[in-house]
Every structure is written in structure tokens, then in C-alpha cells.
Amino acid sequence: MRMEVGPVMGEFLQGKSVVVTGGGGGIGRAVALSAAAEGARVVVADIGVSIAGEDPRSEVAEAVAGEIVAAGGQAVAMAESVTTLAGGERIIAAAVDNFGRVDGVVAVAGILRERMFFNLSEEEWDAVVETHLKGHFTVFRAATALMRKQEGGGSLVAFTSGAFAGSVAQANYAAAKGGIVSLVRSVAAGLYRYGVTANAVAPVARTRMSANVPMDLAEMGDPEDVAPLVVFLLSDRARHVTGQVYTSVGSKIAVWNQPQEVRSVYAEGRWTPESIADRLDTTVGQERMPLLDHLENYRKAAEARSPVEATRSQSEPAAP
Numbered sequence: 001m002r003m004e005v006g007p008v009m010g011e012f013l014q015g016k017s018v019v020v021t022g023g024g025g026g027i028g029r030a031v032a033l034s035a036a037a038e039g040a041r042v043v044v045a046d047i048g049v050s051i052a053g054e055d056p057r058s059e060v061a062e063a064v065a066g067e068i069v070a071a072g073g074q075a076v077a078m079a080e081s082v083t084t085l086a087g088g089e090r091i092i093a094a095a096v097d098n099f100g101r102v103d104g105v106v107a108v109a110g111i112l113r114e115r116m117f118f119n120l121s122e123e124e125w126d127a128v129v130e131t132h133l134k135g136h137f138t139v140f141r142a143a144t145a146l147m148r149k150q151e152g153g154g155s156l157v158a159f160t161s162g163a164f165a166g167s168v169a170q171a172n173y174a175a176a177k178g179g180i181v182s183l184v185r186s187v188a189a190g191l192y193r194y195g196v197t198a199n200a201v202a203p204v205a206r207t208r209m210s211a212n213v214p215m216d217l218a219e220m221g222d223p224e225d226v227a228p229l230v231v232f233l234l235s236d237r238a239r240h241v242t243g244q245v246y247t248s249v250g251s252k253i254a255v256w257n258q259p260q261e262v263r264s265v266y267a268e269g270r271w272t273p274e275s276i277a278d279r280l281d282t283t284v285g286q287e288r289m290p291l292l293d294h295l296e297n298y299r300k301a302a303e304a305r306s307p308v309e310a311t312r313s314q315s316e317p318a319a320p
Contacts, residue, residue, distance in 0.1 A: 010037045010038035010039060011040065012038035012231055012232075012237075013035055013039050013040035013104075013234055013235055014038070014039030015039065015041070015105075016035075016039070016040045016041070016235075017040070017041050017043075017091060017096075017099035017100065017104075018035045018040040018041070018042050018043070018102075018103060018104040018106065018234060019043040019045060019091060019102060019103070019104070019106065019139065019143070020032040020035065020042060020043070020106045020138055021045045021048070021082050021091065021106070021107050021109040021135065021242055022045075022107070022108035022110060022159075022299075023043075023044035023045055023046050023061060023064055023091075024044065024061045024063070024064055025046070025064075026108075027159070027203055027225050027233070028044075028046065028108035028109070028224040029064050029223065030222075030227040031063070031106050031152070031226070031230045031231075031309075032044050032064050032068065032075070033067065034124065034224075034227035034228065034230070034231050035069070035074060035104075035106075035230075035234065036068040036073035036074075037071070037073070040103075040104075040234070041073070041074040041075065042065070042068060042073070042075040042076075043075070043076055043077075043095045043098070043099075044065045044068075044075055044077050044078065045079055045080055045091045045109075046077075046078075046079070046109065047079050053211070058077065058079030061077035061079055062077040065077040069163050069182070069187065074099070074125070076094055076113065078090070078091050081132055082109050082131065082135035082136075082138050083135060084138060085121075085137075085141065086136075087138060088135075088139040088140075088141060089138075089142040091142070091266050092105070092139060092142040092143050092146070093142075096146065100130060100237050101146070101150055102143050102146055102147065102155050103152065103234070104154060104155040104156070104157065104234040105127050105139050105140060105143045105156050106137060106159075106230055107136045107156075107157070108130060108159050108172050109132075109135050109157070109283050110131055110135070111127065111128060111132075112131050112170070112173060113125075113173075114129070114169050114170055114173075115172075116168075116169050117169075117171045120171060124172060125172045128172040128173050129175065129179075131176075132173070132177065132179075132180065133166060133176040133179040133180055135313060136158055136180050136183055136191065137183065138182070140187060141198055143192075144156070144187065144191055144196055145238060146197075147191070147194065147196045148191060148194035148195075148196060149181045152195065153191075153194055153195025153196045153197070154195075154196050154197075155196070155197050155234045155235075156184070156187060156196065156197065156198040156199070157198075157199055157200070157201060157233050157234060157292050158180050158181075158183065158184045158199070158200040159180070159200065159201055159202075160178075160181050160200045160201070161173070161177045161202050162172075162204070164177040164178040164180070164181050165249055165290070165291060166289060166291040167291075168185045170174030170268045171226070177202075178312075180199075180200060181200055181245055184198045184199060184200045184245070185243050188243030188245065192242060192264045197238065197239065197242035198242055199231060199233050199240060199241060199243070199244045199245070199246065200228060200244070200245045200246070200298060201226065201233075201245075201246050202245060202247045202248070202256070203223075203248050203249065204248075204249035204250075205248075208248065216310075219226040219243075221249045221250035221251075221252075225248065225249070226248045226252050226253070229238065229246060242260075242316065244256075262287065263285065264284065264285070265279060265283035265284050279281050
């Protein structure tokens with residue numbers, strides 16, 4: 001579903017300069033248009049690659065920037081890759097050169113290379129980790145060097161996925177998304193005293209990436225459902241919010257828990273493998289992976305429907 005954009009009507013981000021990577025389509029486009037509609041000046045950064053990271057082109061970024069300008073807003077397009085620090089620096093420099101500063105960065109750019117882990121190639125691993133995880137580092141690194149010195153600090157919004165909790169056929173994607181969560185928490189801690197916030201959004205929305213997931217997702221929304229949460233996180237109303245991971249799907253917003261130890265047990269002296277075997281299950285135990293229960297329930301449901309779907313369920317990825 002495409003957002004219809006009219007004249008600038010809101011002031012939630014009035015006067016702010018915001019960069020959106022992956023802003024040429026899907027969630028990135030919805031965020032760029034919503035930020036502009038709330039008064040932000042926007043850098044739309046996208047080289048317009050295919051879902052697998054191929055066929056680079058600049059038209060998608062230019063089209064979204066054109067929509068914003070036609071609606072009475074301010075925007076510039078950047079056809080630049082996020083996979084190098086030099087590229088990230090040029091993207092952030094576009095905000096400074098055109099709008100005088102950078103107040104917010106939203107990192108949406110991503111690709112998929114789906115494969116069972118035992119068949120995953122080095123190139124498929126590197127391409128996905130480079131675009132997602134390093135792609136966050138490059139723009140966040142360039143932006144925070146400026147934000148920590150400027151009045152008002154700044155806001156960073158990362159894009160992760162529920163797949164960071166585990167995935168059957170997208171280990172590269174899940175690992176990158178898990179790295180993004182740890183990156184956000186590290187940046188939130190390291191930049192807190194400088195007035196820079198960092199948060200992550202784990203969306204579930206109809207995009208060309210989610211269309212490749214061969215399973216029915218329990219909940220599904222549209223890119224336009226995700227944009228309001230991002231606009232809020234970029235705003236002055238969210239200056240107290242940092243280090244968080246939020247799910248956004250349809251009309252639902254949820255927050256993920258923070259990692260911490262939940263149980264412990266001590267030995268008298270040094271542990272041995274045998275003493276661990278004797279005591280682990282009855283003391284520390286395990287924290288069951290919800291994904292395993294989900295997959296088992298899905299397998300049983302598919303098996304009840306047809307043998308074909310039961311076979312299919314064995315190779316399903318987690319939701320993006």
C-alpha cells in the first residue's frame with residue numbers, strides 16, 4: 001500500500017534534519033514520507049538494489065525525495081552504499097551540507113540471502129552481515145561524531161527483526177539483526193551522556209522482504225503502521241527513551257526484555273563435567289527457545305492439514 005502524501009501538516013519533527021537509509025521503498029519510504037509530513041528535512045539514501053543486493057540504481061531515492069518536495073517539504077536523494085564507512089560519511093554529510101546538521105538517523109537498508117545454514121556460502125554470509133550490521137555502523141558512526149558535539153544531541157533508530165531470536169533458514173540475517181540489537185544497546189550506553197539516544201524497531205510489515213517468507217505470520221501490518229513509532233523515537237518527546245527494542249506490527253507496539261542472568265548455581269570448589277551433569281537440570285536448567293515451540297506447533301498443524309505442508313514446515317525461516 002502506498003502512502004498518499006499531502007502538504008506538510010504536522011510539527012512533531014519541525015526543523016529537524018533526518019537521514020533514512022533504504023528510504024526508496026517499503027518501510028524506509030513510509031518513514032521518509034512521515035518524517036517529512038511532520039516537518040523534518042529528509043535525506044533519502046538508497047541505491048535501489050534488488051532484494052539480493054544487486055542492480056544498483058538511484059531512481060528510487062530520487063522518486064521519494066521528489067514526492068516530499070512536491071508535497072511542500074524539503075528532501076535530497078543520495079544514491080550511496082552503506083557498506084563502507086566512506087559511504088556512510090557521505091550520506092551524513094549530505095544532511096549537514098543541505099540542512100546544516102543531523103538530528104536523526106534511521107537505518108532501514110537491508111537485503112536477504114536465504115539458505116539453510118549448512119548450505120550457506122561465505123559470500124551470502126558476508127553480503128547480508130555487511131549490509132545490515134555494518135550498514136548500521138557506518139551511518140551511526142558518522143552521525144554520532146557530530147551529534148555528541150551539537151546542541152540537542154540526536155536520535156538513532158535501528159531496524160532489527162524478531163529473527164534476532166533465531167531463524168531456521170536465515171542464520172546470516174538473524175545474526176546480523178542480533179548484532180544490531182547489541183550495537184543499539186552499546187551506543188545507547190556509550191552516548192547517553194552526550195544526549196544521543198539509540199533504539200531499535202523490529203517490524204512485521206508487508207514488504208518485498210517479508211513476501212519471501214514461506215509461512216503465514218501470526219500478525220502482519222503495513223509499512224505505514226511502522227512509521228509513526230519511528231517518528232516518535234526521532235522526536236523530542238522521546239528524549240528519555242534509549243536502549244530499547246520495540247516490535248511494531250499493525251496496531252500493536254510491544255517492547256522486548258533486556259538480557260540478564262535469571263538463575264545461578266555455585267559449586268564447592270571447581271566444577272567437573274560430571275557435577276555439572278548431575279546438577280544443571282535441577283538448578284540452572286534452560287531457558288526454552290520459543291522458536292522451537294513455534295516450529296513444533298506449526299509442524300503439527302501442517303501435518304494435520306496435509307503431508308506436503310508437513311514437509312514444508314521443516315525448512316521454514318523465522319519471521320523477518
